[in-house]
Amino acid sequence: MSISYCLICKEQVDLQITWKSLIPGSETNTCDSCYQTLVKINMPTCPGCFRPQNNHDLCPDCQSWEKDTAWKGILERNVSVYEYNDAMKEILSTYKFRGDAALVAVFEKDFYISYKANFKKKSIDATIPIPLSPERLYERGFNQAKLLADFLPLLQLEVLERTHHEKQSKKSRHERLSSSNVFSITNRSIIEGKNILLIDDIYTTGTTLRHAAQRLKEVGAASVSSLTLIRS
């Protein structure tokens, strides 16, 4: 039996033969205590953005997007897998900013399960990972959204380009809404009539995803939804 290490804390994982380890695809890549720090979002959530809340109504944020004629119906809905707690912040910073790409394997099973539970019935024609700008991709060495998209058994299209990068977090909501769209499309004709699932690591304000969705709708996408790892 090979020795296995937890991808999060790097401690050796105690490999016991349990019913779980006999199921194909359920290999342990985290220790139990690390895995338990990842909190999956439980219902009820906002039907628009998956924000955990006490009812099933569209949250005030989503209502204001839908009231704006420029953004109404641009993003059909977002689904997220995990809550953004302190443990997740730590894991995400290791993953993204310290370049630990191997960590993504921790999320594979839950990401796939969430896709199946929320999108299987509705046919999705293709996924599109939210791209990084070329300079950011060079810095980081990998696009975390693409690694997540690789977990799904769907055609993946890389037709979006990020024309320039701005630190969105430093702007107010109003500035974000009115800032120009950072995305452009490299292959317009293959989007027409397609149901697209955008993939990203985190849904914060929904601005990035809506900007990408706006470009896709402009070239004839039938619908654009998103699956994100975390709802902050």
Ligand SMILES: [Zn+2]
């Ligand atoms: Zn661990």
Ligand SMILES: [Zn+2]
């Ligand atoms: Zn919402």
